[in-house]
Amino acid sequence: MDVLKIVLLCVLALTSLLLTSLVLFHKGQGGGMSDVFGGGVSSSLNSSGVAERNLNRLTVTVGLIWGLTIVGLALIERFTQQAG
Template sequence: MTLALQIILVITSVLMTVFVLLHKGKGGGLSSLFGGGVQSNLSGSTVVEKNLDRYTVVMGIIWITCIIALNLLQAFGA
């Protein structure tokens, strides 16, 4: 159980890092390398950005849940 949670934690950490770096910032960031900088700034938030937001939030929830579960397993010695 602990090993599975640790693996999930590492995978979600890497995915969250990638998702955060793909977000469109003021300067474009890494998203401009993959074609995100071509879009106009006047168009607002795109469907891709909204989906990226959702994926980032889901990864964050899974990440926090794994941290809490690992801490509880360590505290209660299961």
Template sequence: MDLLILVFTIVLVLSSALMVMLVLLHKGRGGGLSDMFGGGVSSSLGGSSVAEKNLDRITIATGVLWFATVIALGMLYAY
């Protein structure tokens, strides 16, 4: 049981750090850190690029993983 809690805790820490990085890479109203990596150049086409869509998908998947890990840790600590 302790090994399982340790594994979920490590997954939680890694997914939390990844989530912070992914959210900061998103293009926001003010730009943010995405400007530093070339995200500040706006396209006149008005649509989302493939890279932005993939970044959205990866961010959502990381959020789901983070949420599932929090729920699993909560259930493990309850018993």
């Protein structure tokens, strides 16, 4: 169980960093906090619809992996406590 826990912790760290990066790659939709920090200035850098859809799919996939990793770690922790 220790090896699986270490692997899941590594996956969690990698997906956390990747998920943060992917969320920051999304373009702002206007209004709110994105305009306060210069989101309106970069409106000429719009990505194509296909690229945005692929970025959305990748973000959702990484988010699901991140969530499943957390559930897996919680299950390992729960069953390790019961056995010991």
